[in-house]
Amino acid sequence: MKAFELFKRNPPEYEEAADWFSKAITIAEAHESLVPQRIALYNNRSACRERFGALELSLEDCAVVLAANKTHAKVRRRRARIFEKLGRHADALVEICADLLIQREDFKRSLQQGRTPEQPAPAENVEAVMRAVGKQRADEIIAERKRLGTKFKLPSPNTITQLLMTYVKYSERKSQAEAINVVDLENQVNSIEDDNVVLETLVQMVTVYTYTKRYQEAQAAVERALTLLQKIEASSSSHVSSKCLAEIWRYVGLFRHLTHELSESDEAYRRSLELETDSLLRAETRVKLAGVLVDSGEADKAEAELVQALxxxxxxxxxxxxxxxxHVIRRDLQSAQADLEKCIKAAPDHVLARLRLATVLIHNQVDSMEIEEHMLACEKLAPDMSEVYQVKGEIALANNEIETAIQHFDKAIALDSTNPVPLYNKGMALIQLPDGGRDPQRTKDLFEAALKVDPTCMVALMRLSELKLQLAATFDQARDVVDMLDRATVHCRDNDELLELSTVRAMAIAQLEAAQNVGLTSFQM
Structure with missing residues (x-):
């Protein structure tokens, strides 16, 4: 046949071959006896059209083939390539998933027939396509948030506590706050008439609430202090000390950061720096400002603030x-190790620094004895701290000591029921048990428990969604997973986590659509 000859020439003449396939299609459509050949002709013309760049026309031919045969694997792969070239990554991902589903169905049939088939394999570019779809959605969400000026609620108490614990003064401030009767402060605020004195008392209340984990009340007190400050400044009767004003703006910066109002947080910390004279507090303020800059995607500016803080x-x-x-964010673990060692040298009792160093040392493949020394120091310094046993479990898991890891995670959970990480980690440990010991339902329960404790625990949510997709038997169950991922975007404030969340969602949607497109009656991946 002339069309095949042109297709196979060296160099091939794809456009002319497509014309000849068109003529053959016209003849086939005019003769009932040639009906079986029509699909092959459309497939061949589609291949030619793809080769010479008539991509939309090639897609039209693909549609004809798939209308007759939903499981035509070559056409599914061709559509995936074309969609990717056209920048239609979501459509490309659906076709990649459809191709993999077709391979899996063929694999099952071959096994049933006693043959030894090749294992199903996804397209090599599946990761890149999946990431492209996820990035597009994440970028859309970020742009929409900026347009609307979206504000977040405070993160979980555990998340806030973990942030505060990174500062060396945390334990001292916590002890001081626990020794103050906040009711007395509240009574003073309600009985004192001098707004300047009330403002200074409100700042004390914020400190007590913050370091006794009453974060909602601390946030309310910050807003009350800010409103009163504006009133005092408007009346020109202010005699509030610079120290107090610096502290107010430092707390405004903290709570604006926690609600992800990054520009407002940045401004508040800079106002604090204009007022603060204590060099130690100025350094701390710059460190906090650097955290805002990191979350704003300005890592170089954050590093400059840290240099100035030193x-x-x-x-x-x-x-x-x-x-x-x-350094960890930049994946420079050697530099991270060096700085954590300096931190511990300056503050030997800094438990969180030792725990983070231990995890970095694991990745840097440092001798286990050094890691063990830090963990022993942590147990001695904080024997009732959940995070200590959480990290001990992570170390055991890294060494493939799964049962030991689970025991440590159980202790971490028992010590602090508000810490979602050991719940999540235990779920991940159960996944790594030998086949006979795995329990998907128990793993699912642990991920759900982590999310109940902290709805913003994105790692737990993403693993839960993947597990639910694996267990889903119906299309409705798969749609429930997509809905769960959609709801999770409301809580997700970290851009990297939002990207991963959007990527997991993209794959879930593509799998669901692909299963329906190839004619499956259930969602058994």
Whole structure:
């Protein structure tokens, strides 16, 4: 046949071959006896049209083939390639999933027939396509949030506590706050007439509420203090000390950061710096400002603030602690290790720094004895701290000591029921048990427990969604997973987590649509 000859020439003449296939299609459509050949002719013309760049026309031919045969694997793969070239990544992902489903169905049939088939394999570009779909949606969500000026609620108490614990003064401030009767402060605020004195008392209340984990009340007190400050400034009767004003703006910066109002947080910290004279507090304020800059995607500016903070306080363990986290984000674990070691040298009792160093040392493949030394120090310094046993479990899991890891996670859970991480980690440990010991339902329950404790625990939510998709038997169950992922975007404030969440959602939607497109009657992946 002339069309095949042109297709196979060296060099091939795809456009002319497509014309000849068109002529053959016209003849086939005019003769009932040639009906079986029509689909093959459309498929061949589609292949030619793809080769010479007539992509939309090629897609039209693909549609004809799939209308007659939903499980035509070559056409599914061709559509995936074309959609990717056209920038239609979501459509490409559906076709990639459809191709994989067709392979799996063929694999099952071959096994039933006693043959030894090749294992199903996804397209090599599946990760890139999936990421492209996820990034597009994440970018759309971020743009919409900026347009609407979206505000978040406070994160979970555990998340806030973990942030505060990164600062070396946390334990001291916590002890001082626990020794103050906040009711007395509240009574003073309600009985004192001098607004300046009330403002200073409100700042004390914020400190007590913050370091006794009454974060909602602390946030309310910050707003009350800010409103009163504006009133005092408008009346020109202010005699509030610069120290108090600096502290107010530092708390405004903290709580604006927690609600992800990053520009307002940035401004508040800078106003605090204009007022603060204590070099140690100035360094701490710069470290907090650096955290806002990191979350704003301005890592270089954050690093510059940390450098300036070291000039304010050369012995600041806070700087080393937070610069280490910046190194982790940049995947520079050697530098992270060096800064954490400096942090511990400056503050040997800094438990969280030792725990983070232990996890970094695992990744840097440092001798286990050094890791064990830090963990023993942590147990001695904080024997009732959930995070200590959480990290011990993570170390055991990294060494493939699964049962030991589970025991540590259980202890971490028992010590602090508000900590979602050991619940999630235990679920991940159960997944790694040998086949006979795995319990998907128990794993699912643990991920759900982590989310009940902290709805913003995105890692638990993403693993839960993947597990639910694996267990889904009906299309409705699969749609429920997509709905769950949609709801989760409301809580997700970290851009990297939002990207991963959007990517998991993209794959779930593609799998669901692909299963329906190839004619499956259930959602058994």
């Amino acid at each position: 000039k304010e306080d050369p012995e600041s363990s806070d700087v080393y602690m937070h610069r280490a986290q910046l």
